[in-house]
Amino acid sequence: MNNANAWEFPWLQNLLESLQRSQNDGTLAHAYIISGARGLGKEQIAIAIAAFLTCEAPNPQGQGPCGECKGCRLNATGNHPDVLLLAPKEPGKALTVDLIRKLSDYVHVSSHAGGARVAVLSSAHKMNSSASNALLKTLEEPHESTYLFLVTDSPGLLSPTIRSRCQRITLPIPALEVSLEWMRKLCGGEFDEALATSCLKAAGGSPLLAMAMLTDESLPSRQALERAFVACLTGIATPESLLASLMLAEPITAIEQILSTTAHYAKLMLDTNQQADDGAIDTAVLGGLVSNATWAQFIAQISAVDADENTRRRALLGNRLVRLYDEIEKARRQIGSPTNPNTKLLLESLCWLTSRALK
Numbered sequence: 001m002n003n004a005n006a007w008e009f010p011w012l013q014n015l016l017e018s019l020q021r022s023q024n025d026g027t028l029a030h031a032y033i034i035s036g037a038r039g040l041g042k043e044q045i046a047i048a049i050a051a052f053l054t055c056e057a058p059n060p061q062g063q064g065p066c067g068e069c070k071g072c073r074l075n076a077t078g079n080h081p082d083v084l085l086l087a088p089k090e091p092g093k094a095l096t097v098d099l100i101r102k103l104s105d106y107v108h109v110s111s112h113a114g115g116a117r118v119a120v121l122s123s124a125h126k127m128n129s130s131a132s133n134a135l136l137k138t139l140e141e142p143h144e145s146t147y148l149f150l151v152t153d154s155p156g157l158l159s160p161t162i163r164s165r166c167q168r169i170t171l172p173i174p175a176l177e178v179s180l181e182w183m184r185k186l187c188g189g190e191f192d193e194a195l196a197t198s199c200l201k202a203a204g205g206s207p208l209l210a211m212a213m214l215t216d217e218s219l220p221s222r223q224a225l226e227r228a229f230v231a232c233l234t235g236i237a238t239p240e241s242l243l244a245s246l247m248l249a250e251p252i253t254a255i256e257q258i259l260s261t262t263a264h265y266a267k268l269m270l271d272t273n274q275q276a277d278d279g280a281i282d283t284a285v286l287g288g289l290v291s292n293a294t295w296a297q298f299i300a301q302i303s304a305v306d307a308d309e310n311t312r313r314r315a316l317l318g319n320r321l322v323r324l325y326d327e328i329e330k331a332r333r334q335i336g337s338p339t340n341p342n343t344k345l346l347l348e349s350l351c352w353l354t355s356r357a358l359k
């Protein structure tokens with residue numbers, strides 16, 4: 001899926017067309033931060049933009065590169081000399097200053113093909129402070145026809161000065177039907193719509209994550225983690241049993257999952273249109289979690305006869321869930337930061353906080 005062409009993602013087409021029109025009008029900025037939840041195609045859209053920027057005969061209507069010129073042929077093999085893709089040396093590791101120097105040297109050289117020169121920096125929030133300072137220098141001296149795309153799912157971890165020097169592209173979470181239709185096309189004849197819908201809900205609406213779940217069959221383990229989390233939250237299970245479930249998954253994946261479950265129930269309790277950074281709480285509207293029955297039982301137990309008192313109790317729970325959400329989000333940022341924190345300790349403390357959150 002990493003090699004997929006973003007033009008084939010229906011939820012990105014309008015955005016891509018409008019960016020290509022900006023390129024044709026000469027209004028494209030030199031530096032962008034591409035952010036959004038995991039599994040929406042951030043890397044793929046950056047590569048798709050690089051492809052039309054380095055195409056020698058791009059479609060004037062803004063519908064992608066020509067696919068036939070020398071630039072397009074080089075891009076198809078991933079070997080265009082005017083497209084640089086940079087990422088941490090190993091997944092999860094920091095982006096070092098040497099990598100950023102490589103990027104700075106690269107943007108100072110003029111284009112091989114005489115057109116645009118593009119650099120894409122993946123996991124941009126993984127820059128340590130010296131890397132971040134080096135990048136700032138590059139951003140302060142933009143070169144003509146040079147474009148930089150910083151790809152990140154934690155834009156809040158980038159320094160405010162870097163953020164102020166870049167335009168923002170935030171990828172939307174597509175409507176459920178759009179994602180389902182896309183998954184149906186990919187799966188062909190053997191499409192199980194109910195299973196695909198469950199995967200989408202478990203993935204917080206991210207189609208690429210949902211598709212991965214559908215193919216690697218990780219849905220049951222995600223559902224097990226969700227059950228363990230809600231059991232700990234509602235006092236049915238201990239923090240130790242939640243920790244055991246959390247440790248089975250990759251930490252960042254596990255944390256993102258409990259984050260979206262918390263957002264779901266906070267939204268349900270507060271029933272207002274709360275907006276978290278990058279629409280994290282928006283994913284909650286998808287609903288339909290496997291733990292809904294446990295939650296409904298918990299709510300029934302604490303409900304009062306008086307309607308006003310009930311509203312008050314729900315609001316109180318909602319606010320407590322928002323506080324827990326903030327704590328989980330803090331842990332997500334720590335785990336995602338370049339400082340390599342002690343993951344087990346962080347998870348232990350989260351489990352304890354979860355068990356206390358509604359008391």
Ligand SMILES: [Zn+2]
Binds near residue numbers: 054058065070
């Ligand atoms: Zn072309």
